[in-house]
Amino acid sequence: MKKQSVVNLVRYHVEKNEDAFNAEVTNIAKDFEKSGDNTVAQYLMELISNANFYIPQSSYKNLRFLRKAEYSTKPLLLPTLIEEDIIGITKAIQNKSGISKFLFYGAPGSGKTESSFQIARLLNRDILYVSTEQLIDSRLGETAKNVSLLFDEISHLPYNKVIILFDEIDSLALDRINKNDLREMGRVTSAFLKGLDMLNENIILIATTNLYEALDRAMIRRFDATVSFDRYSKDDLIEIADSLLTANIKRSSGLKQDLRLFNKMLKNLDTIPYPGELKQIIRTAIAFSDGSNEYDYLRRIFFALNGNSTTIEMQTLKNQGYTTREIEILSRIPKSSVSRKLKEN
Helix, strand or coil: CCHHHHHHHHHHHHHCCHHHHHHHHHHHHHHHHHCCCHHHHHHHHHHHHHCCCCCCHHHHHHCCCEEEECCCCCCCCCCHHHHHHHHHHHHHHHCCCCCCEEEEECCCCCCHHHHHHHHHHHHCCEEEEECHHHHCCCCCCHHHHHHHHHHHHHHCCCCCCEEEEECCCCHHHHCCCCCCCHHHHHHHHHHHHHHHHHCCCCCCEEEEECCHHHCCHHHHHCCCEEEECCCCCHHHHHHHHHHHHHHHHHCCCCCCCCHHHHHHHHHCCCCCCCHHHHHHHHHHHHHCCCCCCCCHHHHHHHHHHCCCCCCCCHHHHHHCCCCHHHHHHHHCCCHHHHHHHHHHC
């Protein structure tokens, strides 16, 4: 250990500068790690992690590339297969199993980011997300430098208190201003791979992507575990949709719930939207619902699920199993008129 490091430690202790003291210990641990003494390095990091050297929430604003995320403390609705993976990840982190870098991939709205928040909620940790606006720079070579600075910023955070979230990690390579400069993209990717390689296993990092196939294979291999969020069955989505509708109806006055009609609308779809889109469709339909019609929200949901077409084909609805009463709700045409028109066909 360098003499200057000893001097710095004493000075920061006297000055009661916990952030600087913590950073100095981290640098000392890195030196031990570089010299091959991983045991001492890990012991030092565990000491400061178990102590109360925790960056106050107010100081997060001083970070350059990281921002504190506010997230809901409500449980997340997930299919059993994905929920089991999230619980497994949470247990692995709690048990300090050495698995610390996770990649969540799947379609938009499938719950990748929300699952990251769920893990933070279960572990009682803060989420610090990477600000790509600050990271990506149009000047040649600057983005790669920023990536290196980002990982240096991450390495100075206290362990056991935060989770780093890199949402839409594919944006690092795909949303570049100069997409044709392959050398620049290569430099950025190399800097990111180096940062992942140097990352202490006690630091928890979760990355998400909608474009798994577009990611560099070497980058994917750097993650300890990958979780697919494209594993919703039709029954999973209907069950989640029912929960979302029930929760929103309870918060609204003058509306009546009809899960039978709602489920019939969903089952007649070739593809049911993922939870993120379903939540938005339901909330919007209820918010804009005609207060004088207790089932108007169902009509609005029907149109949103079917491409916002304003045309109602009564015979088609009958063939799909809708009753006369249900067609009345969806078309706003009285049952007597619906029955007459169906008989005419």
